[in-house]
Amino acid sequence: MKKVLVATEKPFAPPAVAAIRKVVEEAGYTLSLLEKYTSKADLLAAVADADAVIIRSDIVDREVAEAAVNMKIVVRAGAGYDNIDLVACTEKGVTAMNTPGQNSNAVAELAFGMMLYTARGFFDGGTGTELREKTIGIHAYGNVGRYVAMIAKGFGMKVFAFDPFVKKEIIEADGVTVVESAEALYKTCQYVSLHIPANEKTKKSINYALLSSMPKGATLVNTARKEVIDEEGLLKMFADRADFKYLSDIEPGCKSEIAEKFAGKFYFTPKKMGAQTSEANNNAGIAAARQIIDFFEKGDIRFKVNK
Numbered sequence: 234m235k236k237v238l239v240a241t242e243k244p245f246a247p248p249a250v251a252a253i254r255k256v257v258e259e260a261g262y263t264l265s266l267l268e269k270y271t272s273k274a275d276l277l278a279a280v281a282d283a284d285a286v287i288i289r290s291d292i293v294d295r296e297v298a299e300a301a302v303n304m305k306i307v308v309r310a311g312a313g314y315d316n317i318d319l320v321a322c323t324e325k326g327v328t329a330m331n332t333p334g335q336n337s338n339a340v341a342e343l344a345f346g347m348m349l350y351t352a353r354g355f356f357d358g359g360t361g362t363e364l365r366e367k368t369i370g371i372h373a374y375g376n377v378g379r380y381v382a383m384i385a386k387g388f389g390m391k392v393f394a395f396d397p398f399v400k401k402e403i404i405e406a407d408g409v410t411v412v413e414s415a416e417a418l419y420k421t422c423q424y425v426s427l428h429i430p431a432n433e434k435t436k437k438s439i440n441y442a443l444l445s446s447m448p449k450g451a452t453l454v455n456t457a458r459k460e461v462i463d464e465e466g467l468l469k470m471f472a473d474r475a476d477f478k479y480l481s482d483i484e485p486g487c488k489s490e491i492a493e494k495f496a497g498k499f500y501f502t503p504k505k506m507g508a509q510t511s512e513a514n515n516n517a518g519i520a521a522a523r524q525i526i527d528f529f530e531k532g533d534i535r536f537k538v539n540k
């Protein structure tokens with residue numbers, strides 16, 4: 234009987250775990266759970282007899298891939314798979330997948346939650362600003378970017394996007410203005426919402442040159458990854474521009490410096506919250522479980538992300 238391990242340092246809500254269990258057990262497989270683990274040793278021990286593993290932001294590095302001697306598939310229940318060593322997985326013959334789109338609306342809604350909270354001065358009773366008529370630039374028009382565009386239009390914002398991998402016509406069909414470069418996006422938009430993945434090309438790519446070109450009222454919203462930010466440039470931007478705000482779903486490395494010097498100019502979730510809704514937990518968890526069953530039963534590798 235095949236064993237599916239759900240290894241989540243930040244667990245899914247219990248109903249999502251129950252739904253995953255149902256999918257797995259109905260297929261005749263067994264489910265084991267490793268939740269809220271505090272040491273890598275626990276993860277290494279848990280993966281040892283698993284045929285398939287479902288993770289969230291949990292790190293599957295070479296050591297984990299090697300400890301998982303039976304593992305044939307690992308599914309990141311979510312979008313970004315920068316937490317998986319794809320090379321190690323490929324070398325070990327392990328298929329790595331994500332579940333694109335399943336938690337995108339939750340992430341997009343969080344972006345707006347953070348924008349409203351800060352635009353209204355953290356609800357402190359003072360006078361804030363509105364989102365209506367402001368410009369917003371969507372940096373990468375994937376699943377989350379699309380939801381951000383839809384919600385931004387509902388708020389009456391002027392919506393722009395840059396994504397060299399998505400056809401112009403597709404973005405324009407959503408009523409979004411396409412710009413031809415990241416430079417143009419930052420130069421045009423008071424709000425920029427980041428949706429680029431973290432990889433060798435994008436790490437530290439959001440730098441001072443881009444940020445400092447933003448118009449007055451510049452607010453960077455990061456529900457992507459902290460690694461894409463050049464934190465030296467970020468600190469310089471804070472120092473140079475009293476109007477600048479940075480909102481991020483996960484604390485940057487330089488959080489204490491920002492907190493010390495730039496009070497009122499930032500908001501950071503204490504723990505990554507973007508996908509923390511019951512809907513997103515259900516969607517991503519169930520999709521991951523189904524993808525595992527379809528992989529074993531039908532050889533379905535549609536969502537494979539490694540070579």
Ligand code: 3PG
Nearest residue numbers: 289290311312313505508
């Ligand atoms: C994702 O890449 O899907 C999001 O960052 C969500 O991550 P999480 O599952 O760790 O909350």
